Amino acid sequence: MIYKFRAILDAEEDVFRDIAIQDDATLEDLHNAIVNAFGFDGMEIASFYTCDDLWNQEDEIPMFDTGDVMGEQKVMSDYSLNELLNEDQTKIIYVYDFINMWTFLVELAAVEEPEAGATYPDLLFSHGELPAAAPEKEFEAENDDFYSEFEDDLDEDDLDMFGGDDSFEDYGFEENWN
Structure with a gap:
C-alpha cells in the first residue's frame, strides 16, 4: 500500500508538501523524503515525535541511538510507517535541525x-x-502555574552565597593554590 502524507511547516503562512511513500518504508525513509521535498541539505539531526489527535507531543524517535546503552533505544530506521501510522493514528510531528527547530506536522491523508x-x-x-x-x-507551560512551583520567599540576599563580601575565606579557598 501507499501512504500519502501532508507535511505542513508549523508557521503562519501555508507551506506544505504532499508525499507518497510505501507503507513498509521506515521513518528514516520518510525523513529523507521530507528533507528532499523541502530542499534541506540533510546535514542536520532530526527526530519524529508521536502525538495525540491534538498534536500534543509524546515519545521521541531519533535518527541515532542516544541512549546510555547502545542498541537499547529504537531509532527511525527501526520503525516501518505501518507500525506507527494507520487510519486510526494519522499524526506525527517531525523536527529538523535542533538549532533552528524546523517543525512539521505530518499527517497521513x-x-x-x-x-x-x-x-x-x-x-x-x-x-x-x-x-x-x-x-x-x-x-508554553502546560498550565498557568508553571512558575509557581519555583516561587517562594527568597530574595536577592538569599542567593548571595558569600554574604555580600564576595569572599571565599569561609570555603577554604586559597588564592595562590598552585
Whole structure:
C-alpha cells in the first residue's frame, strides 16, 4: 500500500508538501523524503515525535541511538510507517535541525494502491515557499502555574552565597593554590 502524507511547516503562512511513500518504508525513509521535498541539505539531526489527535507531543524517535546503552533505544530506521501510522493514528510531528527547530506536522491523508509505473517516495504536490529562517516558536507551560512551583520567599540576599563580601575565606579557598 501507499501512504500519502501532508507535511505542513508549523508557521503562519501555508507551506506544505504532499508525499507518497510505501507503507513498509521506515521513518528514516520518510525523513529523507521530507528533507528532499523541502530542499534541506540533510546535514542536520532530526527526530519524529508521536502525538495525540491534538498534536500534543509524546515519545521521541531519533535518527541515532542516544541512549546510555547502545542498541537499547529504537531509532527511525527501526520503525516501518505501518507500525506507527494507520487510519486510526494519522499524526506525527517531525523536527529538523535542533538549532533552528524546523517543525512539521505530518499527517497521513490517504492509504491507496500503488500506481503502475510510479516510483516512491514521490513528491505529489508542493505549496508555499520555505522561509529563509525557521519560524519562531513560543514555548508554553502546560498550565498557568508553571512558575509557581519555583516561587517562594527568597530574595536577592538569599542567593548571595558569600554574604555580600564576595569572599571565599569561609570555603577554604586559597588564592595562590598552585
